[in-house]
Amino acid sequence: MTNTGDFHILGTDGQARCAELTTAHGTIRTPVFMPVGTVGCVKALSPDDLTALKAQIILGNTYHLYILPGDELVARRGGLHTFSGWDGPILTDSGGFQVFSLQGLRKISEDGVEFRSHRDGSKHFFSPEKVVSIQRNLGSDIMMVLDECVPYGADKEYTAQSLGLTTRWAARCRAAYPQGSGNQLLFGIVQGGFFQDLRSESARQICDLPFDGYAIGGLSVGESKPLMLDIMRHTAPLLPADKPRYLMGVGTPMDILDGIEAGIDMFDCVLPTRNARNGTLYTSLGKVNIKRAEYKEDDRPLDPNCDCYACTRFSRAYLRHLYTARELLAYRLNTIHNLHYFLTLTHGAAQAILQGRFATYKAEVQAVHAHAE
Incomplete structure (x- = not known):
């Protein structure tokens, strides 16, 4: 039985660790x-x-x-x-x-x-x-x-x-x-x-x-x-x-x-939510500025490797249209996607730690994003 405030480390990989923290409204798995x-x-x-x-x-x-x-x-x-x-x-x-x-x-x-x-x-x-x-x-x-x-x-x-x-x-x-x-x-x-x-x-x-x-x-x-x-x-x-x-x-x-x-x-x-409202989106292929004209007739999903609502239902062209038209739906869909990316990032890190492959996981993400930050 766990009590509020209990913190249990489930696994480590170097200094990186995966753990669980119990709160009054549920247990959080870290990272x-x-x-x-x-x-x-x-x-x-x-x-x-x-x-x-x-x-x-x-x-x-x-x-x-x-x-x-x-x-x-x-x-x-x-x-x-x-x-x-x-x-x-x-x-x-x-x-x-x-x-x-x-x-x-x-x-x-x-x-x-x-x-x-x-x-x-x-x-x-x-x-x-x-x-x-x-x-x-x-x-x-x-x-x-x-x-x-x-x-x-x-x-x-x-x-x-x-x-x-x-x-x-x-x-x-x-x-x-x-x-x-x-x-x-x-x-x-x-x-x-x-x-x-x-x-x-x-x-x-x-x-x-x-x-x-x-x-x-x-x-x-x-x-x-x-x-x-x-x-x-x-x-x-x-x-x-x-x-x-x-x-x-x-x-x-x-x-x-x-x-x-x-x-x-x-x-x-605030980066993923603020950037979502500014049209900057994080993907498994790198950053996408959805305002750019190159996406005006792009029928591909924002990120072909993402299963969030925005990526499974809508095209880059439509997301660009919504943003250019300042439709409120643009902010919702962009925010859903960016938060999905960040939440998936830390979930993937937790899995990598438990599998003893965190360094490889980090290097894979770094290959995509480090140059853009």
């Missing part, structure tokens, strides 16, 4: 890609679409759901699962990244962050305790602690000070929701900017706290790809091997496979 549903839905898709795609878990955004419609309204309607109609696991981020992106609209102190809404300019305050309270109202399966996402280019002195603040906030989040006090899981976040020694120190401090999982934050914020990979590869093995590891907001196909190779289990990124 896993988590579609982003910022305001309680994945843009253009219904919960039934996500089920058909075999999505295991989706994300909600604490900041946006707090601003609109409000976490207390969601709580009165039975929580985010009932409110949205999605009955699978949900992870909510703390809203920290969104708040810190507000730049001149926010002020950081030891107590938390004062900020103004991007919608109406109204003033609000997020303390570590407040973000836990909001996420408890939302009823997500996995909650994230409040952390400070240091901007790329921050100097070492500021980054070190921020690291300490993130640790103190993490401890306050844990105290606000003591381990074992409910069915929601709470993950800590390692920061430290782009300094390996600070990443090591942050990992030591955060991993000393009893969280249900551990995340790497503060990457893909403007740095070069080699630097991002260096910090990720340095940090991943510092996280406990017996807990899930989550790389936040990083997500080209090769980024994900590089992360899996480093021992990371969970990934999210």
Whole structure:
């Protein structure tokens, strides 16, 4: 019998691992890609679409759901699962990244962050305790602690000070929701900017706290790809091997496979859904920009090796027509396809790990995509 928070490694191949994490709304098999549903839905898709795609878990955004419609309204309607109609696991981020992106609209102190809404300019305050309270109202399966996402280019002195603040906030989040006090899981976040020694120190401090999982934050914020990979590869093995590891907001196909190779289990990124709405589609043959005139009379499926709804029912010519005409169906079909690609990518990685052929699997994907990223 499994309990909420149980994490079992099913197999490894080098540092890559396939595992299962039990949550209150189901067991997740990793490696896993988590579609982003910022305001309680994945843009253009219904919960039934996500089920058909075999999505295991989706994300909600604490900041946006707090601003609109409000976490207390969601709580009165039975929580985010009932409110949205999605009955699978949900992870909510703390809203920290969104708040810190507000730049001149926010002020950081030891107590938390004062900020103004991007919608109406109204003033609000997020303390570590407040973000836990909001996420408890939302009823997500996995909650994230409040952390400070240091901007790329921050100097070492500021980054070190921020690291300490993130640790103190993490401890306050844990105290606000003591381990074992409910069915929601709470993950800590390692920061430290782009300094390996600070990443090591942050990992030591955060991993000393009893969280249900551990995340790497503060990457893909403007740095070069080699630097991002260096910090990720340095940090991943510092996280406990017996807990899930989550790389936040990083997500080209090769980024994900590089992360899996480093021992990371969970990934999210807006890339597949945002690119779908911009007409950029991922296929087994490489990227396709469906806006291009060359597809105007192309009767082939988007990807002959894909069995998603868009590829089995429609031609490239029709998908291009829908996109050019700005028909809403274009966004749905493109999003279905891109998410199918990313979800299939991580499912294939899990199978490859269990078969001891992950390096071969990664090389096959890299041969198609690396040059295009």
